[in-house]
Amino acid sequence: MIQAKEIEVDRDAGNFHYDTTYEYDAGVGLSEDVVRYVSGIKEENDWIRDFRLKSLGIFDKKPLPTHWATKDLENIHFDKIRYYLAKGQRPSRTWEEVPDDIKNTFERLGIPEQERKFLAGVEAQFDSEAAYSRMKEDLEKQGVLFVGSTEGLKEHPEIFRKWFGKVIPSNDNKFSALNGAVFSGGSFIYVPPGVKLAQPLQAYFRINAENFGQFERTLIIADEGAEVTYMEGCTAPKFETTTLHSAVVELVALKGAKIQYITVQNWSNNVFNLVTKRGLAEEEAEIKWIDCNIGSRLTMKYPGVILKGRKARGEVLSIALANDGQHQDTGAKMIHAADETTSNVIAKSISIGKGRSSYRGLIHMPKRLKGCRNNTECDALLINSNSRTDTYPAIAVRGDANSVQHEASVSKVSAEQIFYMRQRGMNEAEAMSLSVNGFVNDLVRQFPMEYSVELKRLIDLEMEGSVG
Amino acid sequence: MSALEVASSRFEKGEGLINEESFLTFLRQRANEPGWLQNYRERNWRRFVDTPEASRRDENWRFGDPKRLGIGKCMPFQGAVDESVASELRQNSNLLPAAAARIVLLNDHCIEEAELSEDMRKQGLVFESLESALLKHPEEIRPHLEAEESDLGSAKQIALHNAHLRNGIYLRIPAGVIIEQTLVAYHWIEGADRAIFPRTIIDAGENSAVTLVEAYLSRDDEHAAFNCAVGSVKAGPQANVCRISVQNQNLNTASFLLDSNNCSRAAKINSVTLLMGSHSCRHESFLNLPEPDGEIRLRSMIAASGDQLFDQRSRQDHQAERCTSDVLCKNALHDKARSVFAGLIRVDEKAQQTDAYQTNRNLVIGSAAEADSMPGLEILANDVKCSHGATTGRIDEEQLFYLKSRGIPTETARQLLTLGFFEEILEESPDDLSETLRSLIREKFESGRAKGRS
Numbered sequence: 001m002i003q004a005k006e007i008e009v010d011r012d013a014g015n016f017h018y019d020t021t022y023e024y025d026a027g028v029g030l031s032e033d034v035v036r037y038v039s040g041i042k043e044e045n046d047w048i049r050d051f052r053l054k055s056l057g058i059f060d061k062k063p064l065p066t067h068w069a070t071k072d073l074e075n076i077h078f079d080k081i082r083y084y085l086a087k088g089q090r091p092s093r094t095w096e097e098v099p100d101d102i103k104n105t106f107e108r109l110g111i112p113e114q115e116r117k118f119l120a121g122v123e124a125q126f127d128s129e130a131a132y133s134r135m136k137e138d139l140e141k142q143g144v145l146f147v148g149s150t151e152g153l154k155e156h157p158e159i160f161r162k163w164f165g166k167v168i169p170s171n172d173n174k175f176s177a178l179n180g181a182v183f184s185g186g187s188f189i190y191v192p193p194g195v196k197l198a199q200p201l202q203a204y205f206r207i208n209a210e211n212f213g214q215f216e217r218t219l220i221i222a223d224e225g226a227e228v229t230y231m232e233g234c235t236a237p238k239f240e241t242t243t244l245h246s247a248v249v250e251l252v253a254l255k256g257a258k259i260q261y262i263t264v265q266n267w268s269n270n271v272f273n274l275v276t277k278r279g280l281a282e283e284e285a286e287i288k289w290i291d292c293n294i295g296s297r298l299t300m301k302y303p304g305v306i307l308k309g310r311k312a313r314g315e316v317l318s319i320a321l322a323n324d325g326q327h328q329d330t331g332a333k334m335i336h337a338a339d340e341t342t343s344n345v346i347a348k349s350i351s352i353g354k355g356r357s358s359y360r361g362l363i364h365m366p367k368r369l370k371g372c373r374n375n376t377e378c379d380a381l382l383i384n385s386n387s388r389t390d391t392y393p394a395i396a397v398r399g400d401a402n403s404v405q406h407e408a409s410v411s412k413v414s415a416e417q418i419f420y421m422r423q424r425g426m427n428e429a430e431a432m433s434l435s436v437n438g439f440v441n442d443l444v445r446q447f448p449m450e451y452s453v454e455l456k457r458l459i460d461l462e463m464e465g466s467v468g
Numbered sequence: 469m470s471a472l473e474v475a476s477s478r479f480e481k482g483e484g485l486i487n488e489e490s491f492l493t494f495l496r497q498r499a500n501e502p503g504w505l506q507n508y509r510e511r512n513w514r515r516f517v518d519t520p521e522a523s524r525r526d527e528n529w530r531f532g533d534p535k536r537l538g539i540g541k542c543m544p545f546q547g548a549v550d551e552s553v554a555s556e557l558r559q560n561s562n563l564l565p566a567a568a569a570r571i572v573l574l575n576d577h578c579i580e581e582a583e584l585s586e587d588m589r590k591q592g593l594v595f596e597s598l599e600s601a602l603l604k605h606p607e608e609i610r611p612h613l614e615a616e617e618s619d620l621g622s623a624k625q626i627a628l629h630n631a632h633l634r635n636g637i638y639l640r641i642p643a644g645v646i647i648e649q650t651l652v653a654y655h656w657i658e659g660a661d662r663a664i665f666p667r668t669i670i671d672a673g674e675n676s677a678v679t680l681v682e683a684y685l686s687r688d689d690e691h692a693a694f695n696c697a698v699g700s701v702k703a704g705p706q707a708n709v710c711r712i713s714v715q716n717q718n719l720n721t722a723s724f725l726l727d728s729n730n731c732s733r734a735a736k737i738n739s740v741t742l743l744m745g746s747h748s749c750r751h752e753s754f755l756n757l758p759e760p761d762g763e764i765r766l767r768s769m770i771a772a773s774g775d776q777l778f779d780q781r782s783r784q785d786h787q788a789e790r791c792t793s794d795v796l797c798k799n800a801l802h803d804k805a806r807s808v809f810a811g812l813i814r815v816d817e818k819a820q821q822t823d824a825y826q827t828n829r830n831l832v833i834g835s836a837a838e839a840d841s842m843p844g845l846e847i848l849a850n851d852v853k854c855s856h857g858a859t860t861g862r863i864d865e866e867q868l869f870y871l872k873s874r875g876i877p878t879e880t881a882r883q884l885l886t887l888g889f890f891e892e893i894l895e896e897s898p899d900d901l902s903e904t905l906r907s908l909i910r911e912k913f914e915s916g917r918a919k920g921r922s
Contacts, residue, residue, distance in 0.1 A: 068527050367835065367836050367838070380845075385849060386850075388848045390846045390847070393841075393842060395841040396838065396841075397839050399832065400832045400835050402832075404841075404859060406843065406856075412850045
């Protein structure tokens with residue numbers, strides 16, 4: 001048997017922070033005043049403020065979901081969190097106008113290069129507000145909107161109000177209610193009928209302040225026949241105390257539209273990452289979540305698709321890597337609500353050291369539906385003898401005209417594989433790394449090129465020194 | 469009559485509701501029991517009262533329906549047994565005519581004790597009703613009753629059972645004894661609003677082997693009843709125990725079958741459950757593997773029709789190295805029947821080289837039937853092979869077409885395919901039993917078409 005050593009994880013790529021003076025600061029703790037303050041700075045309309053206050057009420061009433069979820073949630077001190085911090089209100093339009101310290105942060109994270117190279121638009125969120133936002137001009141000409149949540153609701157209510165809070169209402173869960181009360185930043189995207197974006201849109205989220213909670217809100221609407229790919233990345237420096245990230249992401253794919261949403265989450269490992277993500281797919285539309293969780297202390301994220309129209313298709317591809325002190329509680333929800341809808345879930349997790357990864361899934365097919373199909377595969381790889389993995393799917397199927405299959409397996413890197421590779425001259429660490437990369441390879445290949453290269457590198461890095 | 473007498477007489481007639489008063493009456497009537505047993509009942513009654521009602525919000529009851537599994541106004545029946553009914557039921561206890569020995573219980577009264585062969589007696593086999601065992605050797609039974617319980621959500625029902633248990637089956641096989649022939653026990657319910665609390669205790673010594681078949685049956689179709697059966701199997705080192713349970717109670721019965729299996733070093737337990745009857749049934753099966761090299765298999769089939777509900781929970785608890793567990797649950801659902809499967813494989817940090825599998829297959833035949841499936845894994849060791857699979861689907865159109873093209877009517881073809889679906893579970897039973905079961909299933913799906921569709 002291979003004796004595996006404790007793995008040291010290098011998350012230092014994002015581990016730096018700048019002392020920043022904030023112009024707007026909602027202070028510590030959550031109250032009606034804080035909500036009114038946030039709403040006030042943003043000069044929001046009454047209906048948005050009322051939405052926030054109603055959400056706050058729901059948040060106060062809802063209990064934590066600890067009857068099924070981990071008790072670690074009780075370690076979030078809602079009264080010690082700062083709910084709103086911002087440097088200035090308007091996102092700067094060109095790179096030059098961005099304040100230097102913020103610019104340095106993003107420079108280190110490599111965002112501008114990426115944008116220069118191939119990205120269609122970049123939205124970078126620094127704490128509560130988008131710091132830098134720019135769109136390629138030709139996109140604007142095509143009528144594509146790519147704005148922050150505040151701007152989206154204020155300037156384009158005719159487009160966004162109709163769907164805002166509809167896919168994920170505030171009373172969906174305690175954290176979506178919290179987001180509803182204090183949301184700030186995020187991306188609001190509208191792609192007009194028939195417009196197919198060849199390049200992905202990208203956003204970058206970063207938490208810079210200690211004890212800070214980030215609550216971005218994203219709403220993407222792809223009109224009939226439109227196609228869009230959206231990528232987000234997340235980082236935060238390591239602070240002494242824990243930080244909370246609680247986003248709400250709503251996707252709406254109208255008839256025949258396609259949305260692909262890619263997340264690479266690499267928060268530092270004291271961030272509670274509690275995110276609600278759900279898409280609504282109309283007739284023949286397709287929503288695909290590609291979700292990669294490497295960082296955070298506790299991630300609870302179950303991207304879902306409501307398959308509302310005939311022949312709609314939903315897909316979740318998920319990779320989770322849990323190292324010491326981390327719990328990746330991820331999964332997928334597929335709500336079939338029309339005939340001939342199909343869904344596919346492929347989840348792969350790797351647990352290293354004392355890391356714990358969990359899969360939680362829900363497949364729902366009510367009666368009266370015909371020809372619905374679901375396929376779910378969950379594979380877990382355990383590296384060390386004290387690693388842990390769980391799988392908790394729930395499958396509810398009614399009627400005799402649908403079919404569902406679910407499969408899960410747990411394994412370790414086989415000693416035979418390692419032996420084979422060592423025979424051919426690789427050292428043990430290389431062999432291990434190759435084996436792990438092989439385990440996730442078919443999923444990684446689904447990622448856009450630059451992400452899959454980055455992921456492979458990241459996995460190599462994490463595997464370094466895992467065997468001795 | 470004094471208040472107590474009134475209560476006693478009502479109790480004997482099996483009238484009223486289970487409550488504090490009825491329990492105290494029950495306790496007083498059994499005042500000649502050993503003190504520890506009376507204390508045990510009282511302790512459990514308290515626990516029953518203190519445990520909150522299960523709700524669908526409990527993870528252990530997700531998708532389930534605790535309301536459908538209530539005791540209603542059912543009561544344990546303390547009165548005298550009608551001899552003509554008893555002889556009729558002895559006659560009808562014929563699932564396994566070739567059994568080596570049988571015990572027949574009626575409303576928790578023993579109406580036939582096992583006649584053991586000379587050979588079996590010499591070998592020291594004990595196979596008797598629990599009531600008789602409690603009279604003859606109470607101290608031998610005591611540790612089995614007081615052993616730590618494991619429940620998968622029905623703690624309240626187990627407490628109620630413990631407070632009221634009177635009878636059941638006690639089977640003890642001394643070390644090294646191998647019983648080749650099958651033993652059988654029948655648990656009949658007769659009359660209106662009866663509650664039974666049968667307990668099965670199987671204690672297999674080192675290197676022993678035994679097979680026990682138990683049948684849970686109703687005499688009549690129309691009467692409401694409540695069954696809360698608790699069973700425990702303890703297999704000593706290298707022992708080999710096979711327990712087969714058949715539940716075919718009437719459609720007015722709410723039924724609990726709460727099992728635990730404890731497997732010592734290198735022992736084997738094969739647990740087979742065939743569920744067909746009752747309007748609502750909850751089956752819990754705990755598979756405990758505390759010592760190395762143990763092996764437990766659970767094979768289960770559910771044939772459901774009408775608006776029956778079957779709620780099945782299992783847990784494979786691996787605490788030691790090199791154990792194997794394998795759960796296979798196959799459900800066929802007609803009409804608007806529902807099934808819930810919730811299984812968990814739990815592998816402890818120490819339990820390296822575990823092999824654990826779990827499979828749930830649902831065949832949905834009725835257009836309003838529902839199958840809910842929650843297979844689960846919690847793995848804390850890394851050198852393991854664990855997997856689970858769950859599928860829900862309909863009868864394969866091509867197979868149906870094949871049979872139809874050979875002149876077999878659609879309905880018959882469907883039945884054949886359903887029976888074929890169950891075959892891998894049925895073949896686990898002794899031949900004569902599996903033949904009887906096949907005809908029971910056929911009968912159920914035929915009469916179910918007329919009766920269950922109300």
